[in-house]
Amino acid sequence: MPVFHMDNRLWGSMDITQSFFETPAPARYKGILSWLITTDHKRISLMYLFSILFWFFLAILLGGLIRLELMFPGQTFVSAQVYNSLFTLHGVIMIFLFIIPALPAIFGNFFLPIQIGTDDVFFPKLNLLSWYLYMAGGIIAILSLFSDGFPDTGWTFYVPFSISTHTNVSTAVFAAFVLGLSSMLTGLNFITTIHRMRHSLMGWMQIPLFTWSLYATAWVQLLATPVVSITLLLVMVERYVGVGLFDPAKGGDPILYQHLFWMYSHPAVYIMILPGMGVISEIIPVFARKSIFGYKAIVASSMAIAVAGSLVWAHHMYASGMSDTAVFVFSLLTFVVAIPSAIKVFSWVSTLYKGAIQMAPPLFLSLCFIYLFSVGGLTGLVLGAAGTNIHVHDTHFVVAHFHFTMFGGTGFAFFAALHYWWPKMFGRMYNFKRAYIGAALLTGGFMFHYVPMFILGLQGMPRRYFDYLPRYETGNFLAGFGAAFMIIGMFLMIMNLLFTLRKPRNASSDPWGGTTLEWQTPSPPPLHNFISEPEILKYPYDFTGVVERYSKETKE
Amino acid sequence: MSSHSDESGKKLGMWLFLYTEIFLFGGLFVLYAVYFARYTSEFVAGGKELDQLFGVVNTVILLISSFAVAASITAVQRNQQKRTLAGLGVALICGLVFLINKYFEWSHKVANDIFPGSEKLAEGPEGQNIFFGLYYMITGLHSIHIIIGMVLLLVSLVCVKIEKITPTRFALLENSGLYWHLVDLIWIFVFPLFYLVV
Numbered sequence: 001m002p003v004f005h006m007d008n009r010l011w012g013s014m015d016i017t018q019s020f021f022e023t024p025a026p027a028r029y030k031g032i033l034s035w036l037i038t039t040d041h042k043r044i045s046l047m048y049l050f051s052i053l054f055w056f057f058l059a060i061l062l063g064g065l066i067r068l069e070l071m072f073p074g075q076t077f078v079s080a081q082v083y084n085s086l087f088t089l090h091g092v093i094m095i096f097l098f099i100i101p102a103l104p105a106i107f108g109n110f111f112l113p114i115q116i117g118t119d120d121v122f123f124p125k126l127n128l129l130s131w132y133l134y135m136a137g138g139i140i141a142i143l144s145l146f147s148d149g150f151p152d153t154g155w156t157f158y159v160p161f162s163i164s165t166h167t168n169v170s171t172a173v174f175a176a177f178v179l180g181l182s183s184m185l186t187g188l189n190f191i192t193t194i195h196r197m198r199h200s201l202m203g204w205m206q207i208p209l210f211t212w213s214l215y216a217t218a219w220v221q222l223l224a225t226p227v228v229s230i231t232l233l234l235v236m237v238e239r240y241v242g243v244g245l246f247d248p249a250k251g252g253d254p255i256l257y258q259h260l261f262w263m264y265s266h267p268a269v270y271i272m273i274l275p276g277m278g279v280i281s282e283i284i285p286v287f288a289r290k291s292i293f294g295y296k297a298i299v300a301s302s303m304a305i306a307v308a309g310s311l312v313w314a315h316h317m318y319a320s321g322m323s324d325t326a327v328f329v330f331s332l333l334t335f336v337v338a339i340p341s342a343i344k345v346f347s348w349v350s351t352l353y354k355g356a357i358q359m360a361p362p363l364f365l366s367l368c369f370i371y372l373f374s375v376g377g378l379t380g381l382v383l384g385a386a387g388t389n390i391h392v393h394d395t396h397f398v399v400a401h402f403h404f405t406m407f408g409g410t411g412f413a414f415f416a417a418l419h420y421w422w423p424k425m426f427g428r429m430y431n432f433k434r435a436y437i438g439a440a441l442l443t444g445g446f447m448f449h450y451v452p453m454f455i456l457g458l459q460g461m462p463r464r465y466f467d468y469l470p471r472y473e474t475g476n477f478l479a480g481f482g483a484a485f486m487i488i489g490m491f492l493m494i495m496n497l498l499f500t501l502r503k504p505r506n507a508s509s510d511p512w513g514g515t516t517l518e519w520q521t522p523s524p525p526p527l528h529n530f531i532s533e534p535e536i537l538k539y540p541y542d543f544t545g546v547v548e549r550y551s552k553e554t555k556e
Numbered sequence: 557m558s559s560h561s562d563e564s565g566k567k568l569g570m571w572l573f574l575y576t577e578i579f580l581f582g583g584l585f586v587l588y589a590v591y592f593a594r595y596t597s598e599f600v601a602g603g604k605e606l607d608q609l610f611g612v613v614n615t616v617i618l619l620i621s622s623f624a625v626a627a628s629i630t631a632v633q634r635n636q637q638k639r640t641l642a643g644l645g646v647a648l649i650c651g652l653v654f655l656i657n658k659y660f661e662w663s664h665k666v667a668n669d670i671f672p673g674s675e676k677l678a679e680g681p682e683g684q685n686i687f688f689g690l691y692y693m694i695t696g697l698h699s700i701h702i703i704i705g706m707v708l709l710l711v712s713l714v715c716v717k718i719e720k721i722t723p724t725r726f727a728l729l730e731n732s733g734l735y736w737h738l739v740d741l742i743w744i745f746v747f748p749l750f751y752l753v754v
Contacts, residue, residue: 251682
């Protein structure tokens with residue numbers, strides 16, 4: 001491996017400057033307090049990293065239990081009631097505590113200020129407050145488990161069941177409300193930072209694509225989250241007071257709840273995927289040693305997804321009894337939103353075409369992302385078309401589809417980002433072989449796990465069911481093995497990364513040969529991010545310098 | 557590398573926050589729009605039951621308070637501390653009077669057996685129940701915002717007093733003022749939707 005150095009001299013130097021690990025901010029606090037009341041965006045990012053990983057693994061465990069229960073027909077080891085709680089908790093934790101905050105709160109916090117050449121976010125204290133709100137949301141979610149039984153509504157909290165069930169829905173809903181506030185404040189912070197703190201030499205068309213994707217995401221966070229906040233508050237009010245706004249017996253309309261809920265929750269899936277697309281747009285050009293294909297098209301498509309994605313919410317409701325006109329309009333808009341996503345996939349593939357590809361774990365995961373996300377996107381069209389939707393509505397086909405996009409998409413982008421930026425965040429390079437094995441197990445297990453679900457769905461197996469007919473036995477049995485491979489693969493990858501923390505720092509400032517500003521600073525970066533004024537490239541993905549350095553080195 | 561006393565940046569952040577508030581109320585206004593289309597006659601009948609005098613008085617009170625806040629921001633820029641304090645004081649008193657009015661209005665309704673879950677609403681037409689349900693939800697949420705706005709104004713007032721807010725650094729006061737204007741603006745929409753819907 002000539003390119004990815006553990007200890008090289010040519011590819012940036014191992015600076016002896018104190019990193020942010022050694023310099024707390026504010027400086028007067030030591031030990032644990034230097035983390036808990038820090039305003040340093042990098043420390044806050046790491047606090048997010050470890051708290052989010054905790055929830056992620058808990059939710060993986062819950063998901064594993066669901067599949068284990070479904071491997072055999074009838075009751076295997078949990079009751080139907082516990083099963084309902086399992087899929088509710090799996091969904092709520094994965095969505096509100098992992099997938100929405102994962103990329104913006106961890107990698108956005110760490111790299112957004114660095115990529116635009118500044119020293120922190122615009123509101124550092126608000127940033128810390130967002131982390132505390134995140135933790136508070138998590139704790140409230142835990143509390144909801146220990147009184148009146150586990151919530152069993154599914155993550156969508158559909159009325160009338162969410163209002164009439166005796167389990168502790170109010171607390172769970174309130175947790176989601178607090179987490180929404182946290183995500184909204186992060187978005188607000190990012191928009192202000194990008195507008196007000198960008199390096200004076202960096203124009204809008206010189207911003208790295210990951211930051212661009214965060215910008216688009218932040219707008220969706222800001223504009224969509226309040227709608228779900230009020231909807232969730234209404235669920236609480238209905239439970240405590242019983243106004244009847246969604247109760248047909250009192251003149252209300254339960255379908256309106258679904259509209260309000262999806263007005264946020266569909267844009268929210270773009271909150272989940274947009275930063276993931278940003279990560280892939282960063283990784284592909286670096287390992288192809290070639291400028292990204294269609295920079296402006298990727299920027300424009302991010303913004304287009306943010307806009308068009310806000311107009312498609314009712315495609316979750318084709319079977320709810322909406323008017324045919326509404327079904328037609330939302331079906332059409334859903335097809336429109338596929339276009340900007342496809343533009344991105346074309347851009348990534350075109351970037352690889354005739355590039356000088358250097359394989360590394362981040363690129364491997366990104367390639368898996370492109371494949372899995374494309375499958376997820378195309379099956380999304382099956383669901384977006386009103387006719388086919390009716391056939392597979394609320395079946396395992398839907399489950400497989402959104403796991404392909406959310407897990408195969410955002411989840412893989414999360415792992416890719418973790419492997420891409422780990423040397424920068426912690427200053428340590430990891431073992432490639434173990435990373436490859438873990439990623440291969442994850443991808444293989446993923447296919448083995450979710451492809452049977454597509455077939456089960458087409459055969460008509462409903463989602464969220466505790467038991468099933470004998471003809472669905474084979475598919476469910478096989479999917480269970482896929483789940484096991486996936487969990488082992490993820491565990492291996494994370495352990496591989498965590499093990500590096502015991503070793504001394506060995507990563508150079510630019511181990512991959514990247515062009516964005518984070519590779520101009522030592523790994524890990526110093527407190528104020530840069531030692532000297534960063535050099536802003538005219539075009540953020542200009543690899544001429546990188547290729548020169550690389551060819552010089554291979555000659556030696 | 558960065559200037560942390562970027563006053564217009566702070567204002568940008570506040571404007572973004574105000575958007576989220578508008579969307580928060582927006583969800584309720586969507587409900588209003590849908591149910592108004594469905595139960596127009598009941599909504600009109602419900603509007604007649606509300607006391608327009610209360611509504612008008614509260615609207616005027618909020619307009620005066622908004623003026624007072626705007627005046628205090630002008631005053632702080634001209635380094636007139638007393639006028640700044642007076643403006644904020646007037647706005648706070650207006651907010652308090654608004655809440656007292658609201659209290660009497662609500663308790664009058666409750667005394668007439670009009671509140672969520674009451675027998676009168678349960679037995680009356682469905683549209684009436686929805687109208688008053690929305691009335692309590694929207695004016696209730698708005699009153700909570702009045703309280704938050706008053707806290708912000710009070711904090712600003714203290715900061716002016718101890719001279720933490722100065723003619724060159726007054727983003728906190730300006731942002732609290734923006735928030736107050738927003739709360740005011742929302743009322744300008746709530747008022748006709750409930751009191752003048754005839």
